[in-house]
Amino acid sequence: MLNSASLRLRLLAGAALTVAIASPAFAAATPTDATPPAATPTAAAPSATDPAPTDPATADPADQTGLGDIVVTATKRETNLQKTPIAINVLSSQALTDRHVQSLYDLADGAVPSLRVATFEARQSALTIGIRGIVPLDANQPAREQGVGVYIDGVYLGRQHGLNAALFDVDRIEVLKGPQGTLFGRNTEGGALSIVTKGPSGKWGGSATGGIANYGGYNGALRLDLPEVYGVALKLDGVVQYQGATTKNPLVGQTGFNYYDRRGFKATARVHPISGMTADFSYDNGYDSNSPFYSQLLNVNPNGCVAGAQSAASACKLPGTNYTTLTGSVKPVPSQVVVNGTSRMKTADIGVPQQPSIDKTHGFTSNIRWNVAPEIELRSITAWRGVNATQYDNSGGYHRVPVVAAGCTGTACNFSRYSLADLHQNQFSQEFQAVGTVGQFDYVAGLYYFNEHISDDAATPNSLAFNSTLSTITVLDPCTGSGGFGSQPGCRSIDRASEVHSKSYAGYGQVTWNPTDTIHLTAGGRYTRDEKQGVLHYSRNLNYDTATTAQLTAAGYKPLDASWNRFNPMATLAYDASDSVHLYAKYATGYRAGGASSRTSNYQTFNPEDVKSYEIGAKTDFWGHRARLNLAGYIMDRKNSQVDISSIQTTASGSFNNLVTINAPGITKIRGIEADLTVQPVTGLTLTAGYAYTYTKIPPVLIASTGVYQNFYIVFTPRNAANGSIDYTVPVSDMDLKFHLDGNYSQATQTFDQYATKNDAAFIANARLALANIHVAGSNAVTISAWVRNLFDKQYVFRRDPSNSLPGSPTTSTTSGSISNVLGDYGNFNAPRTYGMEASVKF
Template sequence: MIRAVSSISLGALALVLATPALAQTAPATADAQVQTDAAATAAPTASNDGLQDIVVTATKRETNLQKTPISISVLGAQALADRHVQSLYDLADGAVPGLRVATFEARQSALTIGIRGIVPLDANQPAREQGVGIYVDGVYIGRQHGLNAALFDVERIEVLKGPQGTLFGRNTEGGALSIVTKAPSGKFGLRATGGIGNYGAYNGDIHLDLPEVAGLSFKLDLVKQSQDATTKNPLEGQTGWNYYNRQGLRAAVRWKPTSTITNDFAFDIAKDKNSPFYSQLLNANPNGCVAGSQAAVAACTLPGTAYTSLTGTVKSLLPGVVVNGDSRMKTADIGVPQQPSIDKTHGFTNNLRWHVSDALELRSITAWRGVDATQWDNSGGAHRVPVVTLTAACTAAAPCAFSRYSLADLKQDQFSQELQAVGTVGAVDYVAGLYYFNEHVQDDAATPNSTGAIATLNAAGQVTGATYTTIPFCTGQTVATDTAFIGSAAQGCSIDRASEVHSKSYAAYGQATWNATDLLHITIGGRYTHDEKQGVLHISRNVNYDTNTAAATAAGYQPLDKTWNRFNPTATVAYDVTPNVHAYAKYATGYRSGGASSRTQNYQPFGPEDVKSYEIGLKNDLFDHRVRLNLAGYIMDRKNSQVDISSIQPFNGSSFNNLVTINAPGITKIRGIEADLTVNPLEGLTLGASYAYTYTHIPRIPITYTAGGQSTTVLQQFYIVYTPRNAVSGTIDYALPLGDSDTKLRFHLDGNYAQATQAFDQFATKADSSFIVNGRVGLADIAIGSGHTFGISAWARNLFDEQYIFRRDPSNSLPGAPTTNVSTGSISNILGDYGNYNAPRTFGLEGTIKF
C-alpha cells in the first residue's frame, strides 16, 4: 500500500470525500507495510493497535513520518510488490498523485520525473538538468538515462515533495525521489521469486543474505525481467514496440569493526534492452490546412508566429498508412527497421557511519556511477516527417525515403563525495555537510531515413499503390572527425549533433532544529552551492565545429563556460497540537542550474531557474490510530522558468530535431493542495485515498522569429507538461489469516485517476485523462518446513485495459517554422497529430520462496 504524507487544508479533504467512487477504487499513499533498515525502527502492518509508525530519512536522520514537517509519500516493499512495480516507469500510473513519471518518446529507459509541477520536457541533453533529484542510497543520479533499469531489493521509495535545496541540493526544485535498498542483515536468508505473464513476459529475482563473519555481512541481489513487444513490427526480424529485457546484479557488504562503526559498500551493474512505445498517427490534417490566407484557416496556426499566408500542399498519406486515434494498435501499419536500445549502468557506493556519541555521528558517502546509452528509435515510422510525395519517380533504384530512425549515444561518468555530521546537542538536532560532484557527459545523434517507398504503376504509368523496402543508411557519411568519439548507434551517419560537457558542483550546508519546548520545534537551514559547467558542441548538422571555425562562427556558436552561485535557505515552524496532531509552516527554496541546448546550431545557452515555496501542513493520527489524515497546501513561485520550443526541420536527407530552451520572464505560479487519508477499520483491512490539486501558470512569453532579413515578435503561452490539475488515487488492502498458521490470503486493489495534461511546453493540445486499476491476490507465508515459507499470487496491471494517449504531439499538424519569410508558413510537411498510447493490460502468476 502507499503511505503518502501530504498535508493541507480541509478543502482538500472535502474534494476527496466528494469523489467517493474514486476514493474507493483509487490508491492510498499510506503504506503500513514498510520495512526499514536495521538501524531504523520497524514499521509493521496495521494490526489491533491500529496504523503503525513509519520511519523516513528525509531530514538525513531517522524520524517518524508523522512528526516530520515535510510532505512525503512512502512506497514500501509490500506496496511495490502489490502493484507489481518492476521499474520506476511502473509508477507512471499515478501511485503517488503528486509524482508524475513519463517515458521519453525515443526509449523507455530515459524517464521524465516531476513533482508538484516541476517537470522538464527534455532533460536528455548533457547540458540540461532535471528538476527532481533522484537518489539511490543517498547518492545523486546525474542523468535520467538508465533510470528505468530493473529495481533491486528496494526497502522503500521516499517521495519528498517541494524544494529540497537545503539538504539535497541543486536540481531538487520539485523535490527528491529517494530509493533505499535493503542492506545486508548479517543473518542467513534466501528469497527467490519467479513469475510469468502475458506478452511472453517472465521475471525472476534472487536475494541471498549470508551470516555475519568477523564483522562482515554479505548480500547478493540478482534481477531479470523480460516482456515481448505489445505492438508488433511487420518487418521480419525487427524489434516491435514496448519491448524490454532487463537484468542486473548488486553485491553489498556491511562491515562492523566496532559497535559504533558501520561501513556499507555496494557494487551494482545492470543492462536494459528496450524499445519505445509506438507513435500512432491519430488523425490526418485535423486543422484543415490549405494554401492561401492564414486568416481563412485560423486553426492552422503555429504558436509564436504571425503568418499572413500559407504555402505548399498537404500531401496524401502513403498507401497502407493507418489513421487511428481511437485505440492502441497491436500491429504497426508499415514495418520499419528497429533494434533495441541498450542502457548499461554501473555504480560503486561506500557509506561509512561512525557513531561517536549521541551528540555526533560522522558519515561519508562516496560514489562512482556511470551510464552508457545507445538509442535505436523508429517509433514513428511513416507518421513523422519527412513526408513522401509518391510519384512514378519513386522506383526500386531510387526509393523515396521516409521513416526517421533516431540514433543516439550517450556516455556519462560521475563521482560524488558527501561528508555529514549529524547529532543532538541539548535541545538542538543538527545536520551539517559538505558535498562535491563531478560529471563528464558526451553524446551524439543522427536521424537518417531508413525506409523507402516504391510506387506501383499501372499500364498507363499511373501510381496505384506502393511497396516498401529498407534503404541503406549510415554508410560512411560521418563528417571527418575522430570517429571514436561517435558511438556505435550513430557511427557512419550524418551527425545531427555531438556535444561534451564537464560539470562540477561544490556545496556546504547546515540545518538545525531547536526543540524550544516539548511542543514547539523551529528549524533553520541553508545551503551554499557553487556550480561550474563547461560544454562544447563538436558537431552540428554534420559540420565539425572543432575544425571548421568559420562555419561555427557563422552559426553564432560559442562554447559553454558558466559558473553559478546560490544560497538556498529554509525555515520551518512545527507545533504538536496534541500528541497525535502536528502542524507546520515551511519556507523553502531551490534552484536548477543552467546549460545549453545541443539541439541548436549555436549551442544556445540558458540560465538557471529558482523557486520559492511556502507550505502549511497538518498531520493527524485519529481515533486511536485507526485513521491517519495528512493535509498540505503550498504556493510556489518560480523565476526564469526553462521552457522549450521544439520543431522537426528537414535537413540533408533527414529530419533534424531543433530544440531551443529559453528562460521565461516573470514569475511562474504553481499552487497546490494535497490530502492523504488512511483508515484501518478492522484488523487486516486498510483503506486509503490520496488527492493532489496542482495549478500552474507561465506568463506569456515574447517569441521572436527572424527569417529573410525580417523579424516578428509574438506573445506566446507556454505550459507545464505532465501535470494534471486533479489527480486521485486509492487503495484497498486486506490480509485474512487462514486457520491457526501464519498463512494469509492477501488482497490488493488500487485505482489511479489523472486529468489530461499537455505533453509539450509550447502547445495547448492535451493528451488524455486516465484511470488505471491494478490488482493482486495471493496466499502468503505458507509453511513448507522449519522456518521456510512459500507464497503464490496472481497480479494484473491496467486491469480493465484502459487505453489513453499519454503523449500527443501536434507539431506535424501545423505549419513549419519560418525559414525564408516571417509572414509565410509552409504546410508541405503536415501529416497529423501523432502520439503514444499507454501500455495494455498485463497479468501473470508469481511465486516466492523464503528460507
C-alpha cells in the same frame, strides 16, 4: 455546468476528505535489515533487540491494533513520518509488490498523485520525473539538469538515462515533495525521489521469487544474506525481468515495440572496523535492453490547413507566429498508412528497422557511519557511477516527417526517421555529514562535491523509401541509403555531438530548536557553486572541432563556460497540537542549474531557474490510530522558468529535432493542495486515498522574431489527480489470503511546453491476489500470487505530438509558412493489460 469527469473527480475528492487518510498504504516501517549508514541515515540506529514499528501492509492482522509508525529519512535522520514537517509519500516494499512495480516507469500510472513519471519521446531508456509541476520536457541533454533529484541509498543520480533499470530489493521509496534545496541541493526544485534498499543483516537468510506473465513475460529475483564471517556480512541481489513486444513489427527479424529485457546484480559488504563504526561497500551492475512505445498516427490534418490567405481565427498556426499566408499543399496519406486515434494498435502498419536500445549502468558506493560521541555521528558517502546508453528509436514509421508524395524521386522518397544516439556518463560524488543532538538542538551539517563528464551523439537518417507511385516500400541500405548516409556506425550523418564537464560544490547546515516538547523551529541553508564547460563537436554534420572561424560564426556558436552561485535558505515552524495532530508552516527555496541545448547549431545557452515555496500542512491520526489524514497546501513562485521550443527540420539525409531552451520572463505560478488518507476500519482491512490539485501558469512570452506573444505550459502536470486502494487480509486456516486493488486517475495535460494540445485523461487499476504464509517444511515461507496491471485494459494516449499537424517555421518572412509537411498528430498509447503469476519463498 460540470461535466461528468469533473463531477466524479469532485465527489472522489470530497469522499477522500470525509473519510480520513495518510499517504496511500504505501506506509512502510523500517525493518531490521534496512540499509544502515548514510543510505538510511540515523541519529541512533535501532539495535536488533529494539521492537520494530508495525507495517500495516505486512504485519500479522491478529497483532495489529492500528496504523503503524512509518520511518523516513528526509531530514538525514530516522524520524516518524507523522512528526516530520515535510509533505512525504512512502511506497513500501509491500506496496511495490502489490502494484507489481519492477522499474520506476511502473509508477507512471499514478501511485502518488503529485509524482509524474513519463518517457522522453516514446523511449523507455530515458525518464522524465516531476513533482508538483516541476517537470522538464527534455532533461536528457548532457548540459541540462532535471528538476527532481533522484537518489539511491543517498547517492544523487546525475542523468535520467538508466533510471528505468531494474530495482534491487527496495525497502521503500520516499517521495519528498516541495523544494529540497537545503539538505539535498540543486536540481531538487520539485522535490526528491529517494530509493532506499535493504542492506546485509549478518544472518543467514534470503528469498527467491519467480514469475511468468503474458506477452512472454517472466521475472525473477534472488536475495541472499550470508552470515557474518570475520566481521564481514555479505548480501547478494540478482534480478531478471522480461516482456515481449506489445505491438508487433511486421518487418521480419526486427524488434517490436514496448519490449524490455532487464537484468542486474548487486553485492553489499558490511564491516565494523572499529567500535561505533559501520561501513557498507556495494557494487551494482545493470543491463536494460528495450524498445520504444509505438507512435501511431492519430488523425490527418486536424487543423484544416489549406494554402492561401489565413484569417486570424485559423487553427492552422504554429505557436508564436501570425501567418497571413500558407504555401504548399497537404499531401494525401499513402494507402499503407493506418490512421487510428482511438485504440492501441497490436501490429504496426509499416514494418521498420528497429534494434533494441541498450542501457548499461554500474556503480560503487561506500557508506560509512561513525558514532564518535552521543552528541555526534559522522558519515561519509562516496560513489562512482556511470551510464552507457545506446538508443535505437524508429517508432514512428510514416507517422513523422518527412511526408512523401507520389511522383517523388531520389531522397524525396525516403521516410521513417531512425533516431540513433549514444550517451556516456561518469560521475563521482563525495559527501560528508555530521548529525546529532545537543541539548534542545538537533543539527545536520555537510559538505558535498559532485563531478560529472558526459558525451553524446545522435543521427536521424531515414530508413525506408517509397517508389514513385507509393505502391511499394524498400528498406534503405544501412550505410548509404538515406542521402548517402545510413544507420550503421561509421556511416551515419551526425546531427549533433557534444561533451560536458560539470562540477558542483556545496556546504549546508540545518538546526532544529526544540524549546518545548510541542514547538520545533528549524532553520537551514545551503551554498552551492556550479561550474559547466561544454562544447559541440558536431551539428548538422559539420565538425565543429575542425570548422573554420567563418563557419562557427555563421552558426553563432559559442562553447559553454559558465558558473553559478546560490544560497538556498529554508525555515520551518512545527507545532505538535497533540500526540496525534502535528501542524507546520514551511518556507523553502531551490534552484536548477543553467546549461546549453545541444539540439541547436549555436549551442544556445540558458540561465538557472529559482523557486520559492510557502507551505502549510497538517498530519493527523485519529479513531484510535485507525485513521490518518495528512493535508498540505502550497504556493510556489518560479523565476526564469526553462521552457522548450521544439520543431522538426527536414534535411537531405533525414530530419533534425531542433529544441531551443529559453528562460521565460516573469514569475511562473504553481499552486497546489494535497490530501492523503489511510483508514483501517476493521482488523485486516486498509483503505487509502490520495488527491493532488496542481495549478500552473507561465506568463506569455513575447517572441522577438514575430512580435507575437506565445503561451507555454508545464508538461505532464494534471490539474486534478487522485488514487485509492483497498488491502484486505483474511486468515485461511494457518495461512493468509491477501487482496489488493488500486485505482489511479489523472486529468488530461499538455505534453509539450509550446502546445496547448493535451493527452488523454486516464484511469488505471491494478490488482493482486496472494496466498501468503504457506507452511513448508515447518516454516511459513511461501507466497503464491496472481497480479494484473491495467486491470480493465484502458487505452489512452499518454503523449500527443501536434508538431506534424502544423505549418513549418517561417523562412523568408514572418507572415508565410509552408504546409508541405503537414501530416497529423501522432502519439503513444499506454501499455496494455499485463498479468501473471508469481511464487516466492523465504529462507
